[in-house]
Amino acid sequence: MEVREYKRDEWIIREGMRPDYLYYVIEGKAKIYVTYQNGKVSLINFINAHDYIGEMELLHEVYYTKGIQASAKTVCFEIPLHHYRKKLLEDTTFLRELTKFLSVKATKMAEKYSQGLSFPLENRLADFILQTADGDVYKEKHVTVCDFLGVSYRHLLHVLVQFCEKGYLQKEGRHYHIRQPDDLHRLADVLKNE
Amino acid sequence: MEVREYKRDEWIIREGMRPDYLYYVIEGKAKIYVTYQNGKVSLINFINAHDYIGEMELLHEVYYTKGIQASAKTVCFEIPLHHYRKKLLEDTTFLRELTKFLSVKATKMAEKYSQGLSFPLENRLADFILQTADGDVYKEKHVTVCDFLGVSYRHLLHVLVQFCEKGYLQKEGRHYHIRQPDDLHRLADVLKNE
DNA sequence: CCCGAAATATGAGATATCTCATATTATTGT
DNA sequence: ACAATAATATGAGATATCTCATATTTCGGG
Structure with missing residues (x-):
């Protein structure tokens, strides 16, 4: 496992480039972007401390990788997938942890959705x-x-x-x-x- | 594992009552409700075929259970937790499957949020x-x-x-x-x- | 260095949506 | 059966937000 620091505006993951690591954000914040067919680039979500990055690529064989850019100094743990992918996917402790993270995230987004419209x-x-x-x-x-x-x-x-x-x-x-x-x-x- | 069918308006899970099962919806649709302190009841999300229900309670020791009501005839697989909880949480195949489900759900909600506002x-x-x-x-x-x-x-x-x-x-x-x-x-x- | 595309700005009129006021039914508890 | 509460309805004026038209400025490529 490595620790790495990104500066503001630095790209943590380039759109379309499947990442080589699973990231865990220790500190900082970042933005997720996607480019549509018509060339339009859209901001679609945020990432904050204690979030995972690259879990979609870990879980799904086929997945279009979105771009992730630091919006302030950001520090991550980085776990190399080529070595640990298989191990991670068979580690029940890790899977439970990730499942919890995702369940909380899904719930939060649902709340945001059903409320955010109002204001x-x-x-x-x-x-x-x-x-x-x-x-x-x-x-x-x-x-x-x-x-x-x-x-x-x-x-x-x-x-x-x-x-x-x-x-x-x-x-x-x-x-x-x-x-x-x-x-x-x-x-x-x-x-x-x- | 049991199979059970709910009629429209029947409650699959009562709010506040921790469920005894993990559910997997084979067919039908349902609504998730929550009651706030002030007594107001809000619809907060939907459930459709191929969704899980009760996964939050499976994963989190403390979790406030929301009410779930069928909005059409709904058929579920029901896995008794008292017997299988431990087994499920140590079954990597199941955990991977659930993690995938949750990751897709989280992504969908994020999309819905960032788009839904517009229309x-x-x-x-x-x-x-x-x-x-x-x-x-x-x-x-x-x-x-x-x-x-x-x-x-x-x-x-x-x-x-x-x-x-x-x-x-x-x-x-x-x-x-x-x-x-x-x-x-x-x-x-x-x-x-x- | 110049050009064209993208980003920034600003105005004015059109819609979408909100707030508030007020009636008229349902529902529910007693 | 009655009263209280919740749900349904409808009108009118106030805001929030959109669309379109048009200028100005910034920025990357040739």
């Missing part, structure tokens, strides 16, 4: 900004964001302007500086309770 | 109607539906009236008769491609 962009964007920020700098491409959040470009800009007017963010060139993280957290937290 | 109620409601209908009869409670779809009661009614005006549905008492399933499928399919 206005203001709340979902606050959550998104906090999830993707590197320290106090937010610099995602608007195009990617409105695709991920399922909202029009126009409206995204509109809400970002509001955040700046309220002082939550400050625009600096083409990045945004997070000035009042507490206010963003307050908005994002609305998504989490019921 | 107007018209599309999501069409999908919902087809998923919950028993034959050609749709009879979910409006209150439950607008909670699940994250939409206001007022707006749900508005769109249902439109569906009736367009002839997709026909209101009969407090149920709806599906008259043009093809049109509903056309609307629902929009959710599925990219």
Whole structure:
């Protein structure tokens, strides 16, 4: 097993390249991207500390590998598959652990789905900004964001302007500086309770 | 292992009652409900043929069991846990199978989440109607539906009236008769491609 | 260095959806 | 059988969000 560190924007896995390792994230955060037939690239999900990466490739013989990019400094354990694949798939302790991880993930996504629909962009964007920020700098491409959040470009800009007017963010060139993280957290937290 | 059949509206698992079996759905469909502290009951997800039920209870020592109700005739394999729990958790073939199932489920939910937000109620409601209908009869409670779809009661009614005006549905008492399933499928399919 | 494509911006009008107010039925407990 | 509560309905005005049109700026390739 190896330990490796990735910098912000570094690719942990390149899309389409079946990975040679099973990864376990110790620290950091990353984004999952996929490219569609028409060439459009979409952000589809996040990865955080204590998540596995590459488990789909471990489990499924045929699986289209998605791209994974660090969105802040990220540290992983990396287990070489060519050597340990067979062992892992026969290790009941590991399988139980992975099954638990996946069951929790599936449940969380289901919750997110059935709730997330309800809230206005203001709340979902606050959550998104906090999830993707590197320290106090937010610099995602608007195009990617409105695709991920399922909202029009126009409206995204509109809400970002509001955040700046309220002082939550400050625009600096083409990045945004997070000035009042507490206010963003307050908005994002609305998504989490019921 | 036993085989059992449930009728529409019959409870497969009662909320809060840890199940005695691991279930595998051979045929049919069901709904997952949870009751919150304030007493509100929410529909949170669906179960279809080839899904497992009760795997969360098998895997996690502490887990709050949600209610599961058949929404059409449903047939399950049922494996008694008191006898087979230990065996299942040490059976690598079974664990691999379950892990695959959960990984697919998690991925599907993530997709649904990142896409589902985008579409107007018209599309999501069409999908919902087809998923919950028993034959050609749709009879979910409006209150439950607008909670699940994250939409206001007022707006749900508005769109249902439109569906009736367009002839997709026909209101009969407090149920709806599906008259043009093809049109509903056309609307629902929009959710599925990219 | 220039070009074209992609990304960023901004305005204005159209829809989708929400909130609130208010009636009219079902359902349920007593 | 009655009252209380939940579910169904409907209207009207307020917001959130979309679509389209159009400029400006950034960026990679030749």
